[in-house]
Amino acid sequence: MRTVRDDSGTVYLLLKESSDACRVRNPETGEESYRDSDELEPVSGESTLTTAARAVPExxxxxxxxxxxxxxxxxxxxxxxxxxxxxxxxxxxxxxxxxxxxxxxxxxxxxxxxxxxxxxxxxxxxxxxxxxxxxxxxxxxxxxx
The missing domain is CATH 1.10.10.10 (Winged helix-like DNA-binding domain superfamily/Winged helix DNA-binding domain)
Known part of the structure; x- marks a missing residue:
């Protein structure tokens, strides 16, 4: 699992990756979706566990x-x-x-x-x-x- 972000700045947990698509989960909503691999970039400096904790309201x-x-x-x-x-x-x-x-x-x-x-x-x-x-x-x- 890795933390990634799309062009709008939304942060996701990367659940599964293939050559052209990724399955991601929005930690705040729990919604899972597929995104094109080239739409996502890794987020450095944030633990995936910290990202996962966003499921709990601030x-x-x-x-x-x-x-x-x-x-x-x-x-x-x-x-x-x-x-x-x-x-x-x-x-x-x-x-x-x-x-x-x-x-x-x-x-x-x-x-x-x-x-x-x-x-x-x-x-x-x-x-x-x-x-x-x-x-x-x-x-x-x-x-x-």
Whole structure:
């Protein structure tokens, strides 16, 4: 399997190749089609596995790639369902130590999944629209987006 692109810039996974035609799959739609070999060019620098991951909607991919384990995912879900929360609340209400909590919140901020806010006059965190949409897609809920 290789990653290829057509003249319009659409990226495909090359599934099968013959001398004059190629069977390709659009990773975002799952649609398979045949294309002339001379209409496609290889995409360098992108793993075919990265291309295949495009089958998962971007907001859900963002949540998946930013959460290293179930505790981290649970923190994000809790912030979405019951948040925003103050840092003090998160330290008191979870089994995360301060450094683990700070590390996860930093990763989530870098991924655009949480934002700093004020909760009862204290520093706290809330999920972003991007996190809400990604979690909604993962749980099968309808998103407000």
């Amino acid at each position: 907001p859900a991919r963002r949540v998946l790639t930013a959460t290293p384990d179930e505790r981290a995912l649970g923190l994000l879900v809790d912030l979405r369902e019951r948040g925003p929360h103050s840092v003090r609340h998160l330290l008191d209400d979870t089994d995360l130590c301060e450094s683990d909590l700070l590390g996860l919140l930093t990763e989530f901020r870098a991924a655009g999944l949480v934002e700093e806010t004020r909760v009862l006059g204290e520093r706290g965190y809330a999920t972003t629209d991007r996190a809400d949409e990604g979690l909604a897609r993962l749980t099968g809920e309808k998103s407000d987006q």
